[in-house]
Amino acid sequence: MRRLVIIITFLFCLPVIGSTAPPKPRPDAGQGVLMIAPFPPERTGERGTLVIYREPGIARLGELPIIRLPGLAQIVGSESGEMPLAVLARKREWVKVAYDDSGREGWIRMERTWRFEQWESFLKGRTARLLPGLKNGYSVLRREADDGAAEVATLTQHSRFTVSEIKGDWAEVKVSFDMSGWLRWRDADGRLLISANTR
Numbered sequence: 001m002r003r004l005v006i007i008i009t010f011l012f013c014l015p016v017i018g019s020t021a022p023p024k025p026r027p028d029a030g031q032g033v034l035m036i037a038p039f040p041p042e043r044t045g046e047r048g049t050l051v052i053y054r055e056p057g058i059a060r061l062g063e064l065p066i067i068r069l070p071g072l073a074q075i076v077g078s079e080s081g082e083m084p085l086a087v088l089a090r091k092r093e094w095v096k097v098a099y100d101d102s103g104r105e106g107w108i109r110m111e112r113t114w115r116f117e118q119w120e121s122f123l124k125g126r127t128a129r130l131l132p133g134l135k136n137g138y139s140v141l142r143r144e145a146d147d148g149a150a151e152v153a154t155l156t157q158h159s160r161f162t163v164s165e166i167k168g169d170w171a172e173v174k175v176s177f178d179m180s181g182w183l184r185w186r187d188a189d190g191r192l193l194i195s196a197n198t199r
Contacts, residue, residue, distance in 0.1 A: 026131060026191040027072060028103070030088040032118040034095055034110070036066060038081045052106035056094035061106050070101050075131070076122070077197035086192075087116060120166040123185065128173070128196040130157050138193050141181040145170035152181040163196065 038048070048066040053059055072084040089096040093110045110116065130139055139156065142149040145167045153175070155161070161173040161183070171185040171194070185194045 026187075026193070027070065027075065027086055028088060028098065029119060029186045029190050029192045030086040030096075031090060032087050032116055033072060033076055033122050034085045034087045034097070035082040035115050035117070036085060037111070037113040037115075050108050052099055052108055054106065056091050056107045057109070064099055069097065069099055075192060075195045075197075090116065119185075123163045123166055123171060123194075123196055126163050126196040127160055128163055128171075128185075128194045129160050130155055131193055131195055132157050134193060138184055138187065141173070141175065141179075141183050143181055145172070145182040149182070153179060155183070 049063045050066055050069070051063050052061045054061055066083055069083070069085060072086055076084045085095075085097050087095045087097060088105060091107075094107050095110055095116065096105055096107050098104065099106050134157075136154075137147070139154050141152040141155055143152055144150075155175065159175060161175045163171045163173055163185070164180075165172040166185065167182075169184055169186050169188070170182045172180070173183050174180040183194075186192055
């Protein structure tokens, strides 16, 4: 009997065949998106390294190659080699970003060749779709920008729509010639719900 208990315990401790890692958390939307342009050839010695601070210009945390930052390229796309990052806060030429996948945050100084755009203007006019693995309530297209508003339709991850307006956490979207409504583009925790790769 004891041997049977040991065997059963051992079997429960084995990893499940075909199991996958838990999905990465959806990125925090923050205030907008920063498009980091590649460093020009005369600055190749820097190799695209950013200095990260605890506060703007104070308490240096270290240096990190740009390519190691958790970018939004899969969610917002990028143009001409730019790397998009979510900006969590902004003070003049300084922006606060998450510098690793565990969500640790720090401040970096913006270069003149980089551009910052608030989500409202960035998303407007873009074609988008829902991110995978969302709760059912986030895929509901509604008549008004309110969780209690009447439902128009339930979208799937493959549904494409065009963003025409942003109102708080809601986006007015056009799904087809005869279907439009309001959809949440970020959740109550400020995390992105949609992917917007193209204009």
